[in-house]
Structures are given as C-alpha cells and as structure tokens.
Amino acid sequence: MERIEEFLAERDRLNKRLLAQADLPIKRFFALDQDVFEDGAIPGKYKELLGLVASAVLRCEDCVTYHLHRASQAGATHHEIEESLAIALLIGGSITVPLLRRAFERLESL
C-alpha cells in the first residue's frame, strides 16, 4: 500500500498540471469543491465523513483515500470512520467490498 504522503504528493502534482491546462469553469469547480467541505452548519469533520461515504458508494478509490485522510486530520475517530463505512456497505452493497478492504487496511495505518 502506497504511503499517504506519496498519495497526497502525486495528487498535488497532477492537480497542478490539470489546472495549468484548464479554463475558468474547471478552476472554479475546483474552488467550489473545497468550499463545500469548510466548517459551516455542519462541522468539517462530519463533512469529510459525508465525502467518505459518497466516495465509497460511488466506488472512487482515490476519493476514499483522500477523505479518510481528511476525516482523520479533522479528528474523526477510528470508530466514527468504521460506522461511516458500515453505512456505505449497507447502502452500496457488496460491490463496494473490494474498495472497503483497502480502506480498512489504510485505516489501520492512519
């Protein structure tokens, strides 16, 4: 399993290349995508868990890795993350299991 620092560095490198080639709508979308996870009526920690569950049911592995990291940084406990992944499993079904296997492996290392 790739270390989280390597994942984040590669993500950052590719984001920069993407934004260097992108026009205004894509740049603005990226800004919005950060805004909606800011603390608000819902604390940032729970927003990251919302992002985690949405990513898991849509089966986006990079998105799951990212929100696992962010949720953990925002103070989400192992138990809160486990409960979020259980909800993703029930809603999304066994088709999410391969991704959840790798998410739980990463969770151990956070």
Add this chain to the structure above:
Amino acid sequence: MERIEEFLAERDRLNKRLLAQADLPIKRFFALDQDVFEDGAIPGKYKELLGLVASAVLRCEDCVTYHLHRASQAGATHHEIEESLAIALLIGGSITVPLLRRAFERLESL
C-alpha cells in the same frame, strides 16, 4: 408533490408485502439496514445525513425522500440539510440536479 405521510404509508405497505415473500437473507438485510443508522459513535442525525448524501449521489429518489424525513425528525436543521445537498451536488455533478430540485421542494415543506 406527494405528502410525506402518504409516502411513508405506501413505503410501509410495500415493505410488509416484500418481507412476507422474502426468505431469511433479505429479512436480515432489512434488520441490518436499520442497525447502521442507530445512534453510535456518530449521532443518529449525522448518520441520516450520511444516508441522504449517499442516496443523492446514487440518485435514488425514494431514498432521498426517506432520509430527508428521518434527518429532519432527528433534528437536522434546514441549513445542515442544505449543506449536505451541496456536497452531494459537487461530488455527484449536475446529473443529480433533477433529484435535488424535488428534494429542495420537499425540504420547504418539512
């Protein structure tokens, strides 16, 4: 727009017919599906918002209606629900908009 009481009554009626015909695995799945939304490390209100966002990005209209109702019953404010739907929109894209239009209409009536 169908009233929430009618939606819940019809949902209940069909659940009963389904469970009357279903074997043990389906019955057990239904029980599990309730368990994961119980208060735990994550309070029930936030779990309903997790269910709402997952339902919205997977574009299950009945599921959105149900979790809107449940989140509201669990004390989620209009602002918390709005922020959840904004996250669903950014993650799931404009393809979720038709469903979000109807969710906001229902939100007004909650």
Add this chain to the structure above:
Amino acid sequence: MERIEEFLAERDRLNKRLLAQADLPIKRFFALDQDVFEDGAIPGKYKELLGLVASAVLRCEDCVTYHLHRASQAGATHHEIEESLAIALLIGGSITVPLLRRAFERLESL
C-alpha cells in the same frame, strides 16, 4: 400498479416508434439484445434471471419488470425469483430496495 399486459403493449408501441426512426446500428443492437437471451449452453430461464439481477443492480425499473415477466414465462418459480432478488440486494445494496419493493409487488401478481 400497471398491469403487465399494459406495460408490454406500451413497450411494444415505443419500440416500434424507436425502430422506425433508427439507423442500422440501433436496429442491429436490438436484434443482438434478443439473441443473447436465447436458449444455449445456459437455458433461457436462467438467462432471464441473469437479466433480472443485472437490471436490479443497475436499477432499471422497466428492465426489471420485463425480465420478471420473461423469467416467469420461461418457468422460473417464485422461489427462484426470490433468490435472484436476494442476490441483487446483497450485491447492489439498500439503494435497490425501492425498486425491489415494487418488484415483489409485481411478483405476487405473476
């Protein structure tokens, strides 16, 4: 719930209008789509159950209605259909439940 005869008649009417406007690739796709459900190494009954489960996990309601009818015509029993829908539920998750509720209602009337 719409009667199955009405569903099939409307489906037939729209298929004719579609094919009247469609070029060769669409017409050929429609022919192929029939071919793969013919009796072969796998008997037609099980192929209809394959179509049913695929339709349920992809959450295509009209497709589920159609394959329920076809499976039943091909001799699938209530119990075989129930087991197929249980597999769809486990693989596809609770997001398939609204569609399964209506499938079980229809199953009672087959």
Add this chain to the structure above:
Amino acid sequence: MERIEEFLAERDRLNKRLLAQADLPIKRFFALDQDVFEDGAIPGKYKELLGLVASAVLRCEDCVTYHLHRASQAGATHHEIEESLAIALLIGGSITVPLLRRAFERLESL
C-alpha cells in the same frame, strides 16, 4: 408524454425554489453548469449533444429531455440526434433502452 413547454416551465419553477433556499456554492455551481455549454472551441450545438449522450448513459431522464430540446434549438438535426443516441446505446448498453424509447418519442415531436 408531457409537452416540452410544460416540462420547461416546471423545471424553471423548481430551479427558482431551489436557488431561493441554496447558499453560494450551489448558486455558483448552477452558473458554471451554464458556462460550459456556451459556444467556444466546440460550437454550442455539439456541446448540447455531449450533454445529451452523457445524460443518456447516466440515465437521467430529465437531463435527456432538456438536452434534446437544447440541441434541437441549437440546430441539431434529427439525424445528428439519432447518431448521438446510437453512441449512447452502444456505450451504455441495453439498460439505456427504456430511456431511449421515450427520447425517440419526444424526438418525433420536436
């Protein structure tokens, strides 16, 4: 089949209600969603066909109806729309057929 004017009026009514309740990120998303379909390096007509095919493979019926209307307004011919829907069918598979049936019915009336 609902007339296109009624569809657009209802869409407009619900958009207004949604935007009245939405915070800045959702409002900005809606603005971006219009920007990307403006004439640019790709003429508006082809952008509407891009929207149509994406909507069809993601099986969003309201989105298909909208882009059918917009593509037609932008000068797309019946034949260009048919070819776009054939691409959607091959990429998205027979699971898109129920939606395509209704799209072809609407196409006749445009």
Add this chain to the structure above:
Amino acid sequence: MERIEEFLAERDRLNKRLLAQADLPIKRFFALDQDVFEDGAIPGKYKELLGLVASAVLRCEDCVTYHLHRASQAGATHHEIEESLAIALLIGGSITVPLLRRAFERLESL
C-alpha cells in the same frame, strides 16, 4: 496477470484485517453475502453466474475475478461463462469492455 491463488490469498488477508476492525453490522453483512450464494432453489453454479453478470455490469473487477473462479469451481463451463459475459456486454454496453478483456484472459487460464 496475477495468478488466481495470489488473488485469493490477498483477498483473504484483507478480509481478515477488515473483519478484525469491523463491528457487528459489517460482520453480519459478510455472512449474508455468503448465504445468498448457497445452493437453493437455484443451484450454486447459476448463482455464481448471477454474481458474475451483476459484477460485470457494475464494473467491479475484483468481484468479476472472484465469481469467475467460483463459477468455474462450481462446474460452469467455458461456454456458460462466455454466454454470461455476452449478456453482461449487451446489458452494460461497451463501457464494460476493458473489464471483459481481462475477464476473457483469465477465463483462458481457468
């Protein structure tokens, strides 16, 4: 291409780590997920083909690899698997082709 024994061993290792960290709902889900594939009204071989087609149209590569192996163990012939994948292709469209390419490569080695 990874050998099937390696795939199964890694799957087993990750399942154990996942279950070691999981609460009751996830553990129970995993048990249910085995139950629905047991011999019943539908023989186990056909249930594995149901799992294969559902996995292919939902484009879960690990799930396809697993059900290919299980179907083969349960006695499914090359021809029965080919017919199942043809149904998946027609229902799920060309978007499933990259996954089917790798499934056919594995099929040769079973």
Add this chain to the structure above:
Amino acid sequence: MERIEEFLAERDRLNKRLLAQADLPIKRFFALDQDVFEDGAIPGKYKELLGLVASAVLRCEDCVTYHLHRASQAGATHHEIEESLAIALLIGGSITVPLLRRAFERLESL
C-alpha cells in the same frame, strides 16, 4: 504513465484473445461499436468527443485513454478536448476528478 503505443498494443492483444473465445453476439457487438463512431451526420471528430465525455462520466479510464487518442487523431485540438472534459466534470461531478487528472496528464503528451 504508460505510453499510448503500449496501451494500444496491449488493448489490441487482449481484444484478439477475447474475440478468439467469443461467440457471434460479442463479435457483432464489437463491429457495431466501431460503426457508430464512423463519419456520418456528425463528423468523426465530434463522435470521438461524445465517446470521451460518456467514458469520463461513467469513469472508465481505459475508455477515456482510447477516445483521447482517437479524438486527437481525428483532429480535435487541445482546447476542444479541454472543453469536453469540463462538460464531463460539471455533469459527472468531483467523483470524476481522479480520472480527469490522469486524462490531463495524457493530454499534455498527445
């Protein structure tokens, strides 16, 4: 990042193995899948962009790589491809971003 020539050679190798094992319906599907991208009422270049956007919103990475290559071969400019990916991002949401990051990296090398 794999070079495009390697990607195409591997794709070709696996297609041959698949077709060697496949019956008539799969062979015919593959032929149809080529037909719909031929020049017609819509020029081939725009058809490749339709394939690109559909592949991106359905998040099929191999399909995106293939249509990027084909669109470029058919004369699509960097700007036309960028606008197509912006439409995919708005329609498909941030869940498409990991795939778009890699698509933009490849775009630089075309």
